[in-house]
Amino acid sequence: MTGLSSRGFPERAVRERARLGAAAAFPADAHYGHTLFGADPTHSDDPLDQLRITPPVFMPQRLEKLIELGREPLHTDVALETVIGGLRSTLPLYLSAFGSTRAAGTGQVLAASRQAGRLGIPMVIGENIVPMSGYGRGGEQTRRTALGRIAAYLDELPDGLGGVAVQQSTEDADAEVWNLVYSDPAAQPLLDSGRLAFELKVGQGAKPGLGGMTVLDRTAAARVDEQFALDEVFGPDADRVLRCSSPGTFTEEILRQQIRLMRNNYPRVKVWVKLHPGxxxxxxxxxxxxxxADSVTVDGAEGGTGWAPVATIAHSGLPLGECLARIGPRADCLLTSGRFWEGSRVVKSLALGATAAGLGRAALLATDEDPEAGLTRLVECLALELRLLISSLGKYAPAALGPEDVWPTPAPLAAAPAHRIPEVLRHG
Amino acid sequence: MTTTADAPTTRGLLLPPADPRQHLTSPTTRTVLRLQQHMLAAAREYLTGAGFAEMLPPIIGPVTDPGGRGSKQVDVDFYGHKYKLMTSAILYKQASLLAFPKIFCIAPNVRLEPLETANTSRHLAEFHQIDVEMAGASRDQITAVLEELVRHIVSRVVTDLPEEFAALGRDTSVFTALLNQAFGRRTHAEAVAELIGLGHPQNPDAEIDWEGEALLSGRAAQPFFVTDYPKGSRGFYDRESAQDPGVLRNFDLLAPEGYGELCSGSEREYDYARIVTRMRETGENPAKYGWYLKLVREGIPASAGFGIGVERFTRYLAGLDSAWQANAFPKLPGVVSP
Known part of the structure; x- marks a missing residue:
């Protein structure tokens, strides 16, 4: 080096790329397996963060509740039970998919599954789990398998509540994940009680338009090289390689027909679809x-726990709030994910049309803090905030929230009707 | 209807005996298998006479028919590579037309069907098909072949095996309409409308469900075709209509008396770009169909074909309660058997 410098130019980043090559397109390799990725909130331009919750002075729905109860309503009178994509949940919350990233350790994943079951909220099992970790039958020993997670969840799940949504991506189609689950005796309790959903994964928030990515050592990579593309971004001599899933090609007709085929092939499951913030x-x-589709999940650009290029984390995809504004209020079930961990963000997204919010990074951090009860306590706190905030708006159910409950009202929502049809009525 | 003596039942349904000796030595099984042997001989007689070449079908391959309705394929470890047992020979049937313009095979198929299909009386995890494929054929031409083939088989067994039918208690006068009249024909949309009219909640975008098929079949006096299934209910190889997008140039043949579907068939997609697009519409990963797509890209003949379920066809002719009674070593979905 000659000591050449360039003031005002990202010199350090340029020099890093000059040293590392393609590996510098990703977060530092040393963080892999220890860091949950996803958007940095300090750079968030999410409209949800700019909104304020707007309790009115006059509250006709509080009067309705007062008449119903015969006493003044309190925040404890808010009923948080919600139907999420055809599954009954105690709260407008569900456990998001973690994917196959190693940062989600086996212990944490199982602990999160157990606690989600105990809480009676639905759980999503991510793409690539079966090709990467196995299903859990025929002598596969690892507890991280899909069956291991379902068993941990079912152990704690109360009757009539919750349910499991199993994702399938393009590579999962090779492993026939849905066919496997649909014909498996272990999944029959979920099928028989109407608590099984399949989620078609179209995309994800952290890397819109791209497929899943994980870093593998060369031995693990050799096992899956027929199913996945491997990219030597860390150099030909590195002991790790990047495993890439294809994102899958979608057109309007491809999406429509894939959903119809899901309904045709699996008439006993709920059909969920997960979209990136396109x-x-x-x-x-x-x-x-x-x-x-029984439900559509929108993963905002703030979403994701897994490995993603720094360029897409920082610069690609619409913020969740903008997605909600573009979709507008609908009578259909809309799930949202992306940096949810406390009540105000959940209330804002419910006000903008969401039915429920997914917990991803927050659930993993909470179970890392306390594997036995971390997620349960996090959700207890979140549920209290939901009750407080929803009751402050003079409302007593998540489905009663509307765009009038936030300020400033996003432009596409300005002309929308004030009240949506409650989810419970739609499924009744 | 005929049942095997002392057969166990569950939820009111007849199950195969756990002991293969009991099944194989049962007079009913022996009579049914004799009938089936005669049906296969008649099928070969007709097809060979009509210029079809008999091919021996492959049992394993890197890829097989993706199937539908949630059935799982069986993986085979082929020297460290994941192969599949054939769920149907459809991809190989299309490829075989590079050797002969008209082919048939009597092929075993393995499908790990959803557990609930153990109760339909019609599903076996291992079954056989009379598979036929004909280069350059239209749907009308291939359904004419199917109709003649079915009529020939039924005529043969009714003429040659009166004692077997008597032993099974099957009155062969039920086949009079089949032998003397053209098969009925209705579109999927008409079938859906009929079912909805009967109070059956049939999804118009999907296959006719099993209860719906049984309802339609129970009201019919002779076999009938259901044509024009919607895209989204069948595999990528059933050809989409150029004139009527979203509708497939395919058909099912349903037996009367509640026996339901005997056969599925279609004109086939053969254009590379259309097949890749249809693969995506059916959620498939084109990468795993490498050998097939290479053949298609270099050109395969346009064709039409069908597959008749041997055990289902036998069940209908013999008047059996369940398709497993027409198989020497029956395997019901989810039931561990010899």
């Missing part, structure tokens, strides 16, 4: 619902 997210969500 610029055409409203059209994609509309196609999914029209084709018969």
């Amino acid at each position: 610029r055409d997210v409203a059209l994609a969500a509309d196609i999914a619902w029209t084709a018969g």
